[in-house]
Amino acid sequence: MRLDGEREHAPVQTGTHEVRNQPPPLDDFDPLACDPALREALTARGAADRVESLRPLARRAGSAEAREHGRLANAHPPVLHSHDRYGHRVDEVEFHPSWHWLMGEAVSSGLHASPWSPDAPSGEHLARAAGFYLWSQAEAGHGCPVSMTFAAVPALRHSPELAEHYEPGLRSTHYDFGVRHPEKKAGLLAGMSMTEKQGGSDVRANSTTAEPLSDGSYRVVGHKWFTSAPMNDLFLALAQTPGGLSCLLIPRVLPDGTRNAIRLQRLKDKLGNKSNASAEIEYTGAIGWLVGEEGRGVRSIIDMVSMTRMDCVLGSAANMRIALSEASHHAAHRSAFGERLDRTPLMGAVLTELAVESEAAVALGMRLAAATDGGHRGQRAELDLLRIVLPAAKYYVCKRAPSVIAEALECLGGNGYVEESGLPRLYREAPLMSVWEGAGNVTALDTLRALHKQPEAAERLLEELDLASGRDERYDRAVRSLRAELADPQPARARRLAELLTLTVQAGLLLRDSPEEVSDTFLATRLEALGSTPGTSGVASRQLLDRVTPGGRD
Incomplete structure (x- = not known):
């Protein structure tokens, strides 16, 4: 105490920024190493030899570099330039350099077209699906033009001459951005131009017209409400011709080198998917060429829809998986009330259910990809299975993704709600997959249509379940319940049918191909759970959490 009566103060401590009880950054991790479900699914489908070949791509996807490019591509969305500085119409979209980096990696890895190569090895659809799933964990938005290009090739083959002309460029592993003559580019990308404001999924309500010209081409006039990837080199569009709704190929640049009459009216301001450009466009006399037969446009483009629906399932599985990685990594390095989070019973139960849902989605996605391989080898049974399971899987897996990601976000508490965590971006991205290529009601009803059009598909499904x-x-x-639904399918119960169908297929795959701990947890939490939110079953599996946590658990 001071003699003058003044209180003596202790030295002021100014160091308040010591960081404790926070996880290290989830950078430079290997998403394949903490995903035994993917490795097991590949092995079960006879592709164990593909695992090591996927590892370099997986490590790039988990690298700090790729994750930062993903952040930047979304922080700096594309910008539309309708005119140049002199007033000339240019209709171009400017992207951040990180977008081009992501696209270059995806294209050079063949994720846009590798199965379509004439010398593609057996099982290439499965390998490509695994690669697309792993790479999408780096950033989801650029998967759209990658998927569009992948899906355009089988549709284009309905017109062999067009396929012969454009397919080499679409299969090229060189990413060559910009509006130039296709023959002067090292690689091409494709987009889709189907929906209109008055129809949405009801494409037969389209009002875009295509007038046949004397040289065999068509003059296209119309307003498209959503056109994916508007800077791509060519589009498959639906339009009304004299013979009915038809599919046309519309390039950005015509054979004489002039730009086609494609006007980008605006870019959509979307909930998520910020890195990717989705445009509202007008065809003001654009020139196109018929794909397939006049009046058979839906049939011509259905292959494209099927392939993009496949990628919706894979993309949703990828978003759930990276959200799970973030949540399990956080819980493995964060403590509360004197205990590490992933060791607490309730957090363990939540993470367990997120893990098993992710593993089921991966198993299903790989089975669908294997069925695609089988179908392209002429195996009718695999095609029948794909026709009925794919729309149901698209319905259920994509519908579950927002809920799973929301729960993963909540595992981080307030940290998860902050943009820097990356989880808000995943959460905004999640509903897109459910909306794109047919929203929930459309895909659920498509499951019923598959039953009516190909009754043998139900028998093939039951053979798979058996x-x-x-x-x-x-x-x-569960299979008995599904049999009852299949015996009397009703439109009002289409969602129930799609959900039950997907759950039973997932359960069957896990019973056949996964450790008992995984399948038993799935059956307990997804088929018998009392509630719909993760953690209500009370099942917590240390083995499952060890499987899915990046770097493992101490």
């Missing part, structure tokens, strides 16, 4: 019969009574009960 492969796991007798292994668990909970599964057998």
Whole structure:
């Protein structure tokens, strides 16, 4: 105490920024190493030899560099330039350099077209699906033009001459951005131009017209409400011709080198998917060429829809998986009330359910990709299975993604709600996959249409499910419930049918191909759970959390 009566103050401590109890950045991790479900699915489909070849792509996807490019591409969305400084119409979209980096990596890895190569090895659809799933964890938005290009090739083959002309460029592994003559570019990308404001998924309500010209081309006039990837080199569009709704190929640049009459009216201000440009466009006399037969436009483009729906399932699975990685990584390095989060019973139960839902989505996505391989080898049974399971999977997996990602975000508490965590971006991205290529009601009803058009598809589905019969009574009960729904499918119950179908297929795959701990957890939490939110079953599996946590758990 001072003699003059003044209180003596202790030295002021100014160091307040010591960081404790925070996880290290999830950078430079290997998303394949913490994803045994993917490795098991590949092995079960006879592609164990592909695992090591996927590892370099996986490591790039988990690198600090790729994750930063993903952040920047979304922080700096594309910008539309309708005119140049002199007033000339240019209709171009400017992207951040990080977008081009992501696209270059995806294209050079063949994620846009590798299965269509004439010398593609057996099982290439499966390998490409695994690569697309891994790479999408780096950033989701640029997957749109990658998927569009992948899906355009089988549609274009309905017109062999057009396919012969454009397919080499579409298969090229060189990313060559810009509006130039296709023959002067090292690689091409494709887009889709289907929906209109008055129709949406009801494409037969389209009012865009295509007038046949004397040289065999068509003059296209119309207003398209959503056109994916408007800077791509060519588009497959639906328009009304004299013979009915038809599919046309419309290039950005015509054979004489002039720009086609494609006007970009505006870019959509979307909830998520900020890195990617989605445009409202007008065809003001654009020139196009018929793909397939006049009046058979839906049939011509249906292959494209199927392939993009496949990528919706894979993209949703990828978003769920990277959200799970963020949540499990956080919980493995964060403590509360004297205990590490992932060791607490309730957090363990939540993470367990997120993990098993992710693993089921991966198993299903790889099975669908293998069915695609089988279908292209002429295996009718695999095509039948794909026709009925794909729309149901598109419905259910994409519908689940927002809920799973919201729960993963909440595992981080307030940290997860902050943009820097990356989880808000994943959360905004998640509903897109459910909306794109047919929203929930459309895809659920497409499951019913598959039953009506190909009754043999139901028999093929049941044959697939029978492969796991007798292994668990909970599964057998679910299959019996599904049989009852299949016997009397009703439009009002289409969502129930799609959900039950997907859950039973997932359960059967896990029973056949995954460790008992995984399949048992899935059956307990997804088929028998009392509530719909993760953690309500009370099932917590240390083994599952060890499987899915990046770097493992101490």
